[in-house]
Amino acid sequence: MLSYRHAFHAGSHADVLKHSALLLMLDYLKQKDKPFWYIDTHAGAGRYRLQDAEAQKTREFETGIARLWSRSDLPESLQVYCDSVRAQNGGGDLRFYPGSPLFAAHSLRAQDRLRLFELHPQDYTILGHVFAKDRRAMLAREDGLAGLKALLPPLSRRALVLIDPPYEQPSEYRQVVEALKDALRRFPGGTYALWYPLLEQTDAKRLPQKLAGLGCESTLRVELRVRAPTARPELKNGGMYGSGLFVINPPWTLAAQLREMLPYLVDVLKEDNSADWRVDVVGN
Numbered sequence: 127m128l129s130y131r132h133a134f135h136a137g138s139h140a141d142v143l144k145h146s147a148l149l150l151m152l153d154y155l156k157q158k159d160k161p162f163w164y165i166d167t168h169a170g171a172g173r174y175r176l177q178d179a180e181a182q183k184t185r186e187f188e189t190g191i192a193r194l195w196s197r198s199d200l201p202e203s204l205q206v207y208c209d210s211v212r213a214q215n216g217g218g219d220l221r222f223y224p225g226s227p228l229f230a231a232h233s234l235r236a237q238d239r240l241r242l243f244e245l246h247p248q249d250y251t252i253l254g255h256v257f258a259k260d261r262r263a264m265l266a267r268e269d270g271l272a273g274l275k276a277l278l279p280p281l282s283r284r285a286l287v288l289i290d291p292p293y294e295q296p297s298e299y300r301q302v303v304e305a306l307k308d309a310l311r312r313f314p315g316g317t318y319a320l321w322y323p324l325l326e327q328t329d330a331k332r333l334p335q336k337l338a339g340l341g342c343e344s345t346l347r348v349e350l351r352v353r354a355p356t357a358r359p360e361l362k363n364g365g366m367y368g369s370g371l372f373v374i375n376p377p378w379t380l381a382a383q384l385r386e387m388l389p390y391l392v393d394v395l396k397e398d399n400s401a402d403w404r405v406d407v408v409g410n
Contacts, residue, residue, distance in 0.1 A: 130292035131249060132170040133180035137187030137223040139395045140369035142194065143350045144290065144321050145229050146207040146387065147371055147380070151286055151317060152233040153206065154377035161237040162284035164230040165277055167270025167305075168291050169242040171249040172256035173214065174223045187223060189352070193394050195220050203387040226288055227253070231260060238262060241277055243270030271305040279313035290321040299329040303336050306374070310340070317375045324368035326355045337372045344409035346376040348384050353397035381407050 135141070155162050174180075176187050194200065194208055210232050214222045224232070227242050234240065240263040244250045250267045257263040266273055274287065287309065291298045302320055309318060322333050334347060351368035373380065388403035395401070 130294050131180060131246065132225065132292075133174050133178065134184050135186050136174035136181055136225070137176065137191040139186075139190045139350065139352050139391075140321070140323070140366070141223070142190045142207070142391065142395065143348070143369055144371060145210075145224075145226065146204055147348065147373075147384065148226060148229055148286075148288060148319065149206050149210060149233055150203060150380055150383050151319065151373070151377055152230060154379055155284065155286060155317070156233070156235060156238075158284075160284060161235070161239065161282050162286065163239045163241055163277070163280040163282055164227075164234060165241045165274065165280075165285055165287045166227050166230070167243050167274055167287070167289045169227045169244040169249075169253055169265075169270075170225045170246075171244075171252040172225045172228050173252075174225065176221055176223055181223075187220075189395065189397065191223060192220060197394070201386050201390050203383040204390065226290060227263070228256065231257070231263065234262065236262070239282075240264070242266070243268060243273050245269055271301055274305060274309060275312070278309055278316065280316075283315070285313065285316045287316055287318045288321070289318065293323055293330070296329050299333050299336075303333075303340070306337070306340060310342070310374070315375065317373065317377070319374075320372045322370050322372065323366045324349065324351060324355075324370060325366055334370065334372060338408075340374075342374045342408070344375050345407070346373040346381055346384075347371075347404070347406040348373070348388070349404045350388060350391055350395070351400070351402050352392075352395050354400040376407075381405050 214224045242265045244253050349370035353367050355367045384405050392401045
């Protein structure tokens with residue numbers, strides 16, 4: 127598991143979906159004055175330099191954030207996301223891409239708190255430098271799925287939990303379901319956002335059904351597919367052709383915002399004509 131580093135995938139189409147939705151959820155939580163916690167179980171390095179070797183090896187940002195960078199026709203639901211990326215680049219060229227915790231830090235208020243987990247030693251060190259002066263943040267070098275237990279319920283009784291594992295090992299698909307079961311027992315009123323890849327392998331294809339089987343009264347499932355599943359035969363099982371988010375207790379405004387955003391993203395990020403999107407809501 128410690129071989130995974132998000133630097134290879136920073137700014138990809140999956141990041142565009144995940145981080146734009148994350149900011150919409152944070153904006154909703156800020157409508158109340160009461161503070162809340164942002165908990166990130168797989169925080170990564172916090173910030174990624176797109177000229178570094180890792181990002182240059184895959185250049186996934188070219189089919190993600192780079193396609194949005196110079197657009198002047200962004201829908202309102204995407205404008206906050208792009209503005210947040212621009213804030214990390216000083217308004218100049220696209221050189222840096224923020225990770226999930228830095229998107230959250232840019233959005234959160236002085237009274238809110240960040241709880242960030244990262245197991246990879248090098249990424250944890252970088253994360254520490256990124257957040258060295260942010261008194262709102264507490265970092266832990268440990269397994270975030272295990273560490274989550276000690277944080278729930280949070281003192282504020284308000285929290286957004288992002289669960290974003292690499293899914294390098296088949297066991298991670300089972301572990302995220304079990305972690306959500308436990309989290310919901312401890313803190314049923316929290317908002318939980320689980321990211322997952324769209325892959326042509328059994329564990330990945332079964333995950334959304336297992337999440338739906340948790341029986342939560344209010345959930346949202348969103349997916350962005352940028353190409354056909356078998357369009358990259360050189361990759362194992364055709365590679366990742368899209369990604370999704372499964373959100374428990376989502377903001378009631380989120381589905382409409384995503385339905386505005388996703389047709390635009392399909393048009394801009396598609397790699398072939400099979401690109402598509404979905405937003406499924408239970409409750410709310």
